Every structure is written in C-alpha cells, then in structure tokens.
Amino acid sequence: MVQDCIFCKIVAGEIPSKQVYADDLIIAFHDISPQAPTHILVIPRKHISDMNEASAEDQALLGHMMLRAGEIAAEAGLAESGYRLALNTGPDARQSVFHIHLHILGGRRLTGQMG
Numbered sequence: 001m002v003q004d005c006i007f008c009k010i011v012a013g014e015i016p017s018k019q020v021y022a023d024d025l026i027i028a029f030h031d032i033s034p035q036a037p038t039h040i041l042v043i044p045r046k047h048i049s050d051m052n053e054a055s056a057e058d059q060a061l062l063g064h065m066m067l068r069a070g071e072i073a074a075e076a077g078l079a080e081s082g083y084r085l086a087l088n089t090g091p092d093a094r095q096s097v098f099h100i101h102l103h104i105l106g107g108r109r110l111t112g113q114m115g
Ligand code: AMP
Pocket: 006, 015, 017, 030, 031, 032, 033, 034, 041, 087, 088, 094, 095, 096, 097, 098
C-alpha cells in the first residue's frame, strides 16, 4: 500500500466504493464521476503507478485485468452495444490517479474523447 494513494485506500477499505467485482488480484468499482451511463474502474490490488512503471512481472496481472474487464462489461449488459476500455498514462492522457486502472465506459454512443 502506498501512502496517500486514493486507490490503495479503496483496496484497503479505508475509502468506500461501489464495488462490482473483487478477487485476490483486482477489484472493480463505479467511477465517482461517471463520464458515461456505465463507468467502472478495474484496478490491481498491487500499487503500480502507471504503464511506465509496469514491467514483465506484471504481464499476467495486466492480462487478468483486461480479461476480467471484458466479463464485467458483459455483466453490465454492454457486450452487444459495445464499450471502451481505456488506460491513461501521464499528463497528455490526463491521468489523475497514479494507481493504474482500466476504465470501462459504455451505455451510450461514445465520442472520440474519454466519454
Ligand atoms: P484517470 O484520469 O484516468 O487517472 O482516472 C481517474 C478516475 O478515478 C477518474 O475518472 C475519477 O473520477 C476516478 N476517481 C477518483 N477518485 C475516485 C473515488 N474515490 N472513487 C471512484 N472513482 C474515483
């Protein structure tokens, strides 16, 4: 757990979240400021700041996040209508929380922007 990391605090249960999925490696919860009718975040329990910090040892974890995100999207009813998986890294991508996370966005026709 990294001090002052809001997502580490969510993993630890110190900050509440509307959780939709959890296993021993990852959790998923609703974004606090949704940019689409469905906006869920999938995060690893392990603190990885961003893709720049991810390494080969995280390969299985990142694959697990991606595959579970697809299942979570399907459970949210998005399989047919479609959805976007987004992972922002750094200032040009407007990353605001430096604990790696996948956004699941769907429920309406998305624009070229985040939502
Ligand atoms: P990013 O800009 O890619 O770093 O995305 C960070 C996301 O985390 C934003 O969509 C925020 O709305 C979301 N967020 C920040 N704090 C919380 C929180 N306490 N619970 C749920 N989502 C949050």
